[in-house]
Amino acid sequence: MTAAATLISGPARVDSSPRALARRLQPGDVAIVDALDLDKGAAAALAERRPVAVVNAQSCISGRLPTTGALVLLEAGIPVVESAGPAALAIRDGAAVTVEGGTISAGGGSSLEGTRLTLETVTARVRAADEDLHVHVASFTATALDLLDQDADLLLDGIGLPELRLPIEGRPVVVVTSRFTGSDEVLARFARERRPIVIGVGEGADAARAAGLNPRIVLGDVDGVSEDALRRASQVVVHDGEGRDAGRARALAIGLTHDWCEAGLASEDVALLAAHAAGASVVILAGAREGLLEYVSDRSTAGAGALLSRLVASGSVVDASVLGAVYRHRYSAVMSWGAFGLALGALLLAAWGTAEGHDAIESAWTWLADTLGGGR
Structure with missing residues (x-):
């Protein structure tokens, strides 16, 4: 066989x-x-x-x-x-x-x-x-230029972006898309230490929760998002770049307080631009497209919109896939002093076990007692 x-x-x-x-x-x-x-x-x-x-x-x-x-x-x-x-x-x-x-x-x-x-x-x-890739890249470029001309106010001036009500300026933001699989230990550690504001894009809200992240903002088509994730969010922005009403109907049916956005870009691009416009110190994309081919292969205008959005916010955007190369674990002051204390205690204990060390520690203790006592 x-x-x-x-x-x-x-x-x-x-x-x-x-x-x-x-x-x-x-x-x-x-x-x-x-x-x-x-x-x-x-x-x-x-x-x-x-x-x-x-x-x-x-x-x-x-x-x-x-x-x-x-x-x-x-x-x-x-x-x-x-x-x-x-x-x-x-x-x-x-x-x-x-x-x-x-x-x-x-x-x-x-x-x-x-x-x-x-x-x-x-x-x-x-x-x-x-061998035929250059033809598709040329077509993609023409689509991007048309989209830039059509949505210049949105892309360049932020007109039509939703207002994010949480205090974002100067804080890190993690945008979790539906492509995120939830298996990123570096991102989870970053979230624990830096406490970023997490934006779940559509079903990315559930992916974020499954990974231990807390999406405080849910943005996009909420038709497939769990009610628990929607209820726990501080803000829900219903958006569908293709103009469908399923998400809005769901929000109304469950009595969910929500905002509405009519921007023509894909929801993940709206989230990225909104976080950038709100002054985020860094925007980390979890589940981003990988490389030019993923942008070009999208037969709709979504690929072109995604690339343009990345260019507009390029100064503050980092892919979660490279976070491990640029982020270093930050130790707290308590942890640092605790480690120092343990090391000093171990050193003193080792010294106490020798005759020379025993005498040195007793002499130091006597001097310290006399000094403090003399200062009364």
């Missing part, structure tokens, strides 16, 4: 969003996603959870862009089946699934046929797509 025909089985975990799925994926699961041109960051989030296989309803690399998500999974030893079709998303979450070659079977139902990927075929497709 060849490697491609090896039988793989496990419980299905289904979500159209790879990043959202990664937050609840467990080792041994079969991940089923719906991602045209699976990007590197989303694939890395899946790979970290160690599923036994990843099934994509769409093509992992269509040839439109040299996306390397499939390579990330394959190099991690995780089998990948692509183009399984929309019926893959109808598989019941938790159902027993078997994958053999490109065939996916679930619970005695009809089988689905996809394409089992190999390193050789994916590498060749990435190489071919890379």
Whole structure:
């Protein structure tokens, strides 16, 4: 039996969003996603959870862009089946699934046929797509210029941004997007020590809470955000760059006090610009896009808007992924003096155990007593 025909089985975990799925994926699961041109960051989030296989309803690399998500999974030893079709998303979450070659079977139902990927075929497709990348970059640049002309007041002057009511000026802010997987120990330590204001963008609010962060501001489409996260927030700003009303309807239905923002940018970009405009000392993006390709691969204007927002706020923005390289643990005065006291005590105890040290300590104590006594 060849490697491609090896039988793989496990419980299905289904979500159209790879990043959202990664937050609840467990080792041994079969991940089923719906991602045209699976990007590197989303694939890395899946790979970290160690599923036994990843099934994509769409093509992992269509040839439109040299996306390397499939390579990330394959190099991690995780089998990948692509183009399984929309019926893959109808598989019941938790159902027993078997994958053999490109065939996916679930619970005695009809089988689905996809394409089992190999390193050789994916590498060749990435190489071919890379040759046409300059065309997509040119198109992306034109889109960015159009967006800058259309939303100059918002991007350059902050007109239309929501007013954040918490005192932000001079304080660090962490913006947590829905792409955040919650596995960042450096960010968690930074949050404990520096007490930043955390902004959860849409479902990123729940991702932040799962990571031990406390999102005091929730901004974005709140339709998929837990009511607990919404109730615990000091401010909720309902926003949907595409103009949908589901989030606002949810807020009204549960009687949630909220603000409203009509900006046309994506919610994570609105959060970034609002924090920057409010005077944040630093804005840390948790779940940011990784590299130019992730911006270019977004077929809507969202990628262009994200890049422009990063440029506008560039003086205060840091990706959480590089926080470990620029942030150093800060020890409190109590901890520093405590460590000094312990070291001094250990030194005195060691000296007391020797004749010379014993005599020196007694002499020092006598001198100190005479000095203090003489000053009465």
